[in-house]
Every structure is written in structure tokens, then in C-alpha cells.
Amino acid sequence: MIEYDTVSFAYGDTPVLDSVSATIDDGEFVVLVGPNGSGKTTLLRHANGLLAPDSGTVRVNGRAVDEDVVAARTAVGMVFQHPRDQFVAATVGSDVAFGPENLGLDRSEIDDRVERALEAVNLQGRTTDRIDELSGGEQARVAIAGALAMEPTHLVLDEPFTGLDRPSRQSVHAQLRALSRDGTSIVVSTHAPGSVADLADRIVVMGDGRLVHDGTPDELPDPSLSDVFDAGSVG
Amino acid sequence: MLTYEPDETVAHALDPRAKLAFQVAFAVAAISRPALAPLGVLSLLALGVLLSANLSPPRVLFGYRYPFGILCLSVLIAAVTIGPPWIDLADGVRTAHAAYGVGLVLLVSAAYVRSTPVRHSRAAIQSLVPGTPGRLLGIGVSLVFRFVPVLRRDIGTIRDAMAARLGTERSATERAVVLSSRGLTRAFVRADRLSVALQARCFAWNPTLPPLSFARADGLVLLLSVVLVTVPLW
Amino acid sequence: MSTDHEYDSVALVPESIVRPFARAALLAALTGAVAFVSIPIPFSPAPLTLQVLFVFLAGLYLGPVWGSVSLLLYLTAGGAGAPIFAGGHAGIGHLFGKTGGFLWSYPIAAFVIGALVHGRTGFGFGSIDPTADETPSGGFFDSLEVRDPATVGLGRLVVALSVGTLIVYAIGAGYAMWLLSLSPVEAVAQFVAPFVIGEVLKMAATIALVRDGRYELS
Numbered sequence: 001m002i003e004y005d006t007v008s009f010a011y012g013d014t015p016v017l018d019s020v021s022a023t024i025d026d027g028e029f030v031v032l033v034g035p036n037g038s039g040k041t042t043l044l045r046h047a048n049g050l051l052a053p054d055s056g057t058v059r060v061n062g063r064a065v066d067e068d069v070v071a072a073r074t075a076v077g078m079v080f081q082h083p084r085d086q087f088v089a090a091t092v093g094s095d096v097a098f099g100p101e102n103l104g105l106d107r108s109e110i111d112d113r114v115e116r117a118l119e120a121v122n123l124q125g126r127t128t129d130r131i132d133e134l135s136g137g138e139q140a141r142v143a144i145a146g147a148l149a150m151e152p153t154h155l156v157l158d159e160p161f162t163g164l165d166r167p168s169r170q171s172v173h174a175q176l177r178a179l180s181r182d183g184t185s186i187v188v189s190t191h192a193p194g195s196v197a198d199l200a201d202r203i204v205v206m207g208d209g210r211l212v213h214d215g216t217p218d219e220l221p222d223p224s225l226s227d228v229f230d231a232g233s234v235g
Numbered sequence: 236m237l238t239y240e241p242d243e244t245v246a247h248a249l250d251p252r253a254k255l256a257f258q259v260a261f262a263v264a265a266i267s268r269p270a271l272a273p274l275g276v277l278s279l280l281a282l283g284v285l286l287s288a289n290l291s292p293p294r295v296l297f298g299y300r301y302p303f304g305i306l307c308l309s310v311l312i313a314a315v316t317i318g319p320p321w322i323d324l325a326d327g328v329r330t331a332h333a334a335y336g337v338g339l340v341l342l343v344s345a346a347y348v349r350s351t352p353v354r355h356s357r358a359a360i361q362s363l364v365p366g367t368p369g370r371l372l373g374i375g376v377s378l379v380f381r382f383v384p385v386l387r388r389d390i391g392t393i394r395d396a397m398a399a400r401l402g403t404e405r406s407a408t409e410r411a412v413v414l415s416s417r418g419l420t421r422a423f424v425r426a427d428r429l430s431v432a433l434q435a436r437c438f439a440w441n442p443t444l445p446p447l448s449f450a451r452a453d454g455l456v457l458l459l460s461v462v463l464v465t466v467p468l469w
Numbered sequence: 470m471s472t473d474h475e476y477d478s479v480a481l482v483p484e485s486i487v488r489p490f491a492r493a494a495l496l497a498a499l500t501g502a503v504a505f506v507s508i509p510i511p512f513s514p515a516p517l518t519l520q521v522l523f524v525f526l527a528g529l530y531l532g533p534v535w536g537s538v539s540l541l542l543y544l545t546a547g548g549a550g551a552p553i554f555a556g557g558h559a560g561i562g563h564l565f566g567k568t569g570g571f572l573w574s575y576p577i578a579a580f581v582i583g584a585l586v587h588g589r590t591g592f593g594f595g596s597i598d599p600t601a602d603e604t605p606s607g608g609f610f611d612s613l614e615v616r617d618p619a620t621v622g623l624g625r626l627v628v629a630l631s632v633g634t635l636i637v638y639a640i641g642a643g644y645a646m647w648l649l650s651l652s653p654v655e656a657v658a659q660f661v662a663p664f665v666i667g668e669v670l671k672m673a674a675t676i677a678l679v680r681d682g683r684y685e686l687s
Contacts, residue, residue: 048435070437070479078435085425086432090380094354102439103476107446128241132384146436236557239550255561262565266648301556306567309649312659329650337566337648344562348550356549371538372545375494379546382498383553390502407508407517411674412681414506415522419530422495430484430491438487440480 001025002047002076002154002187007056009042016042018209019056024187026153029180031197032189034206040189043206044156047187048076061153074103077147081159083139092118092134092142093127099150117145120182121175137168141175154185161190173199237298237345239352245452246288246350251359253453254347256460261343264466265336273466274336281339288346295345302341306334353380358445370440378429386422393417485611489531493539496527500543501553513666520555521637521668524575525630525675528582532591532615536579544572568660570644571637578633585629586621590614618679626679630672638668 002024009017016039024030034040045051046058049069058065065072080086089095096117100110118124121141131142140160147155157176161169177199180186188196197203197217205213213219241247246254265277285292296303314327353376361373393414397405405413482490500523507516527536547553548561555568564572583591593612618626638661646656 045431050431050434070476070481073435073437074476080428080432080435082425082428084385085428087381088374088429088433088436089377090353094377099436101442101444102437103479104439104441104443107443110443131381150437236552237559238552258561262561266565268650299558302558302563302566306649309567309645309651309655309659312655313649313651326650326652333649334567340565341560341562344560348560351550353549353551360545360549371490372542375490375497375538375542376546376549376551378491378494379498379501379542379553380549380551382495383501383551386495386499386502387505390499390506394506407510408670408674408677410508411517411519411522411671412678414503415519415526415674416678416681418499418503419496419526422499423492423530426492426495427488429495430488433487433491434481434484437476437479438482440482441478 001059001061003057003059004043004046005057005059007043007046007053007058009046009051009054011042016209017046017053020209020211021056022204022211022214024154024185026185027180027183028185029176029199029201030185030187030204031193031200031202032187032204032206033193033197034189034191034212036191038206039209040191040206041158044078044158044187044189047154047156048073048078050078070103074150075152076154076156077150077152079140079143079147079155079157079160081162083136083143083160086143086146087131087139090130090132091127092123092129092131092145095131095142096127096145096149099146103150113149113151114145117148120148120179121145122171135168136164137171140164140168140172144172144175148179148184152184154187155179156187156189158189159191160188161192161194161196237295237348240349241352242289242350244287244289244350246284246346248450248452249350249456250447250449250453251351251355252363252447253449253456253460254351255359255363257456257463258340258344258347260460260463262340264463265339266333267467268333268336269466269469273469274332277336277339277466281342284343284346288350290346290349292342295342299338299341299345303338306338310334353377354445355447358447361444362447367440370442374438382422382425385425386418389421390414390418393421483608483610485608489535489610489613490538493527493531493535494542496523496531496539497542497546498553499523500527500540501547501551504553504555504557510666510670513663515663515667517667517670518555519671520575521634522671522675524579524637525582525633525671526678528579528584528629528633529586529618529675529679530615531579531583532587532613533580533583534591534610534613535615536583537576540576540579543575547572567645567648568641569648571641571660573644574637574640577640578636581636582629582633583615585632586618586625587615590616619681621679623676623680626676627672630675634668634672638664 004020004022006019006021007017008019020043032040046053049065049072052066060072060075063071087095088098093114096114097110100113121144123141160172176186200217203217204211285295310327310331313330314322316323357373357377361369364372397413500520503519507518509516527539531539547559548564550559552559554563593609642656642660645660
């Protein structure tokens with residue numbers, strides 16, 4: 001469970017988060033919607049201690065993030081926009097192993113996790129493939145596998161569909177649906193929800209550093225939000 | 236171009252640490268201008284090394300035609316003297332002797348490049364360089380391998396854009412400025428994204444190191460390296 | 470699924486190191502990525518290659534510490550087989566070969582350029598901001614400061630780049646001279662003279678790039 005309790009944050013003099021409170025339960029599929037600059041990325045980066053709030057607290061599975069950053073980073077797996085810039089190795093297997101290696105696990109456990117993570121994104125047996133030669137969708141899936149290898153309770157994806165073509169986007173959708181069915185909680189942030197909204201248990205809308213709406217997909221769209229969704233009708 | 240290729244040769248099976256030690260020892264031996272007899276032995280050894288990595292010597296020589304061409308040029312420049320008798324044969328031979336040794340070192344390192352994947356090199360670096368410097372060096376090498384193709388594409392894109400805008404009419408300096416400033420900007424944007432991802436993935440000082448196993452064949456290679464280091468004393 | 474308290478022994482690399490380290494690694498990769506680029510110069514026997522220009526930029530934008538780390542990574546990765554030495558070559562042999570001296574001089578030159586341009590702040594002594602606390606807390610890497618080279622005086626830049634270039638050519642040609650039993654004249658004729666025009670243009674390009682503020686350090 002990720003709990004935000006009256007979290008405020010500013011970059012220098014520019015306020016970005018304004019007393020945000022929200023909870024993401026285990027197993028939930030949440031889509032975080034909002035225009036660029038509304039604070040989505042900043043909010044998500046508080047969940048694993050990449051950013052620390054100016055005031056308020058963030059708790060992951062009951063523990064304050066700043067008390068145990070490693071616990072937060074293993075519990076909340078994060079995949080960023082631009083998958084190409086988040087790989088540390090030239091081949092799939094070496095890259096997915098990076099997280100578990102950092103945790104100091106046994107080699108056999110690392111190998112098991114790499115295999116399971118690649119299976120979960122439908123890339124089993126591709127450990128020696130060169131990442132550079134994969135399609136955009138496959139790269140996004142390798143990035144997801146890298147996060148899954150930490151065995152997180154929550155998987156957070158920040159604008160994962162930017163730059164992906166339609167088939168790639170659909171293959172990522174399918175992976176997310178399968179992961180969600182297997183009990184992993186998923187948070188997807190996007191300025192263009194499109195069809196990912198269909199997967200959501202809950203849709204949270206952000207604007208100017210505040211939560212503007214929080215509810216099931218049926219309760220949307222609020223007419224005032226329709227422009228957000230129009231901008232994002234990408235299919 | 237010569238790069239790593241998966242295979243099941245003798246060289247591929249060796250421990251990267253033994254291969255690194257051997258290359259350094261071979262280089263020490265070959266650039267110390269050994270007498271003709273040891274140089275002959277080194278030549279045979281270099282040939283054996285190439286074959287152990289399943290590399291064809293003519294192919295490697297062809298791949299290295301530019302470095303070897305420059306070595307030949309050095310010999311030529313050394314042989315030429317200003318004023319009569321114009322050609323100083325002894326001087327040229329001395330340089331040719333040295334250049335030959337340098338050429339052998341290149342051949343031996345070609346076998347390493349062909350037979351050693353990055354993760355082995357990274358593991359070797361982290362086991363040979365202790366502590367945090369070894370950790371940064373090991374991951375850093377992995378990152379360079381990862382990002383060279385990405386940045387090469389960036390550079391290609393920038394060059395194309397430059398050419399499209401009458402780039403050929405610009406001066407060499409201007410082109411260098413545009414290429415390097417845009418290249419640097421893009422690289423640093425990528426670096427900043429990468430640094431966030433590294434942190435999210437728990438980039439740590441004390442990870443599980445990639446496995447390496449030192450077998451009997453590696454011991455032999457190491458022994459040979461020790462012998463090679465003594466060649467300059469012969 | 471994971472529970473807490475599992476990974477108490479994990480020692481995270483702090484952000485103050487991860488960020489400049491990632492930049493150092495990518496600058497190393499960029500130095501390798503331009504190994505294929507050569508720009509012809511009229512009336513010069515050798516084309517302009519960009520590698521030394523990135524040695525300059527490493528010292529200028531990363532400072533003496535991370536700048537030299539960057540080029541050390543370049544040498545190590547090239548030695549380990551990344552096709553990033555001049556002409557796309559790789560392997561330890563090149564570090565011992567005729568141009569090996571040039572390669573080894575890169576981290577040294579980046580260090581010296583960084584030291585000359587950034588002064589004490591580049592080593593974590595004192596601060597660029599005169600109003601800031603003189604003794605920054607935290608470790609060595611937290612205290613390193615790199616000022617925007619655009620704010621550095623022209624004279625200082627010219628001196629730093631000239632000294633850096635001299636280091637590159639002194640070590641590069643000196644090593645080749647020793648390695649191949651060349652006389653000083655022969656070494657200069659082959660390893661210095663053909664590149665003089667290119668080096669002057671590179672310095673001009675670097676200064677233009679820096680002063681222009683086209684690249685903004687943030």
C-alpha cells in the first residue's frame with residue numbers, strides 16, 4: 001500500500017505538489033491522468049524516495065519511505081518514460097539482473113528472478129538479445145522486467161506509452177493486464193489515457209499539483225475534464 | 236569490425252582475468268624490442284592466440300590495415316634522413332623491429348575482443364580493482380558499451396540535420412561546434428534520466444558480482460604470462 | 470512478494486555520486502561515438518577528429534575529478550572491447566600501440582584542464598557561491614563544485630586548453646618516440662605537425678561552444 005499524507009513539494013520557488021493525500025491499495029490498477037506539468041511525475045517519484053516531500057509523509061507498506069529507502073525501492077518498482085535511457089547493460093539478461101544484483105541476492109536466486117521477470121513480460125529465453133536491436137515495445141517490456149525482478153508489490157509506470165506505436169502500446173497493455181490479474185498493483189501515469197483507462201479500477205486526475213478527481217472509471221469523465229481526455233484519445 | 240562474438244573456442248572458455256594478465260604480459264614482452272629469437276617465439280604465440288579464438292590471421296590483418304599502415308609509415312619516416320645518404324637503413328630497421336612487436340600486441344588483443352563479452356570484462360574489473368573504484372569502473376564500462384550505439388545514432392541524426400541545412404557550406408570549426416554542443420546536450424539529458432533509473436533500481440556499492448571461475452587452463456595462461464614478463468630481462 | 474527488513478545490508482550509492490557518474494559514463498560513450506566522425510580541413514594533411522575536443526569538454530563540464538574519471542572509463546571500455554578508439558578500434562593492444570600515449574594522456578589532460586578552469590572548487594575546497602558556507606558538509610563528492618564554463622574568463626580558457634593540448638601531444642609523441650625508436654624530429658613530423666591546424670581549430674571550436682552558452686550546464 002502506498003499512502004500519501006498531505007504531501008507538498010516545490011522545486012526551488014515553484015510549488016509542484018500542494019498538500020496531496022491519496023492511497024493506493026495492494027492489487028489496485030490506478031491510472032493517474034493530468035496534463036504535462038500537473039505534478040504526476042513528481043508525485044510518483046515520492047513513492048520510492050527519489051524525491052522527498054517538503055512537508056507531509058509518504059508510506060509504503062506501512063513504513064515511512066525516508067526510514068527505509070531500499071524497502072520502498074524494492075516494493076515500488078518504477079519504469080520511466082524513454083526506456084532506452086534506463087538500461088545499464090547492452091543485453092537483456094544482464095540488464096534485468098542489475099536490480100537483484102544490487103540487492104546482494106545469491107546468483108541462483110538472481111537467475112530465477114530474471115527468468116520469471118522475462119516470462120512475465122513474454123520475453124522468456126531472450127537473455128542474450130541486444131537491447132539496442134529490440135523494438136520500442138520490447139524495450140518497454142524489458143524495462144518492466146527490470147522493475148519486476150525486484151519483486152515489487154507495486155509497479156509504477158510514468159508515461160510508458162510515449163513514443164510507442166499502436167501494436168507496441170497494445171502489447172504493453174496486455175502485459176499490464178496480465179500482471180494486474182496476478183495481483184501486482186499497477187499505477188500508470190499518462191497525459192493521454194486512451195484505452196489504458198479501460199484497465200483501471202480507479203482513475204485519479206491531477207491538475208496544478210492537486211488531485212482534482214479520484215474515482216472509478218464509470219464516474220468519469222467529469223465534463224470539465226473532457227479536454228484532458230480528448231487530448232489523449234490515442235486509442 | 237572486430238567485436239565480441241559468441242562462440243565455444245578455447246579463448247572464449249578462459250577466465251577474463253587470465254586473458255587480461257596475458258595481454259599485459261605479452262605487451263611488456265613484445266614492446267621491449269626483444270632479440271630475433273624471442274620475437275620469433277612471440278610471433279608463433281600470437282598466431283596461436285588468434286587461432287585459439289577462431290580468428291583468421293589474414294582477416295585480422297586486413298581489419299588492422301590502417302594501424303599497420305601507420306606503423307609502416309613510421310618505419311619509412313625513420314629510415315629517411317635529411318641530406319645524403321638520404322636513407323638510413325639501420326635507423327629504419329630499428330623502428331621496423333619495434334613496430335613489429337607493436338603489431339603483435341594488436342593481434343593478441345584482437346583475440347580478447349573477439350572472445351570476451353562485456354559482462355566478463357566487467358566481472359574481471361570488479362574482481363581486480365577493489366572497492367568503490369572497481370564498482371564504478373565495472374558499471375561504467377557496461378554503460379559505455381550500452382550507450383555507444385545510442386549516442387552514435389544521435390550524432391548521425393545531428394549530422395543529417397546539419398547537412399540538410401547547407402551544412403557543407405559551414406566551416407569545419409562551426410560544424411565541430413554544432414556537432415559537439417548538440418551531442419553533449421543530448422548525452423547529458425540521457426545521463427540525467429539514467430541516473431534516476433539507476434537510483435530507482437537500487438544502484439548499490441555492494442552488489443552480487445557476476446560469477447567467474449578460474450580453471451586449470453587459466454592457471455597455465457597465468458604461468459605463461461609470468462614467463463612473458465621476464466622476456467625483457469633475457 | 471517482498472517484505473521489509475530483507476535488504477538491510479544494501480549500501481545505496483548516493484545521488485551526489487550517481488548523477489555526475491552517469492554523466493561521466495555518457496561523455497565517455499560520446500567520446501567513443503564520435504570516433505567515426507572526421508571533418509575535412511582545407512590545407513591540412515589530417516582531418517579534424519573530435520576525440521580531443523571531448524577531452525576538453527570533460528574537463529570543462531565535469532571538472533577535474535569526474536572529467537578524468539570519464540576518460541578513464543573511455544580507456545577501460547575501449548580496452549575491454551568497445552569499438553571506440555580512433556577508427557572504431559578496440560582492445561588493450563591500442564593502449565600499448567603507437568597512439569597509446571595519446572590515449573593515456575586524455576584523463577591527465579582532462580584533469581589538468583578541469584583543475585585550471587575550476588580551481589579549488591573543482592576539488593571541493595571552498596565554494597563558487599561566496600555567500601555559501603565555506604565548509605560544505607557531506608563527503609568529498611558532495612563538496613565538488615563545477616562552475617559553468619561560460620563564466621570563466623577567456624584568458625583562463627585559452628591557457629587551460631593550450632596546456633591540455635600540450636600534455637596530449639607531449640605524452641602522445643613522447644611515447645611513440647620511445648616505442649618506435651624515433652628521433653624527436655621524426656616523432657614531431659609524424660605525430661604532431663600534421664595535426665597542428667586541427668588542434669587550433671578545435672580550441673577555437675571549444676571556446677566558441679563554451680562562450681556561446683549554447684550548452685547550458687544545469
